[in-house]
Amino acid sequence: MNIRKLGVTGGFAFTPEVHRDRRGLFVSPLQESAFATAIGGRFPVAQTNHSVSARNVLRGVHFTVVPPGQAKYVYCARGRALDVMVDIRVGSPTFGQWEATELDAESYQAVYFPEGVGHAFLALEDDTTMSYLVSSGYRAEQEKGIDPLDPELGLPWPAGIRPLLSDRDAAAPSLAEAEALGLLPRYVDCLPGQG
Structure with missing residues (x-):
């Protein structure tokens, strides 16, 4: 497992070895020992989520109220996506910064989002399937969003696309408005042991 520290404080990318033969492939996108080496503890899976998106569907920027917060471990099980991590934690050394990672069903690279960090992705192919392991269960009243097209954030969506957003995402406030x-x-509320 290759581990790469991302530019957003607390964010990591994990690239597992993919075993291929004439039958197909086998891969372990989450490996506890590699995760613990990078993060310093286990990933507490409370729920798994799957989303399937058509090409140019843009989901996010989503986050969960802290506390309780929600950490995510995300990989692409089918297709390709441009996955974006946005630091929206007020007081963070990387507040307002983002990191983009292309996820696909060839490398099975995964991205770890610590609590309080925003998540968005753009499906680059039809039937792009994203798999999420999350540290807390879904509660609609605790789910929030930021405009993924906020020009002040300047997220790296490819030029010339017409992204398809949910009504909720299209109406989300900018980062400055949300702040x-x-x-x-x-x-400070997102640090281990604080939430």
């Missing part, structure tokens, strides 16, 4: 409304998590 002014007090919607964003505080970095």
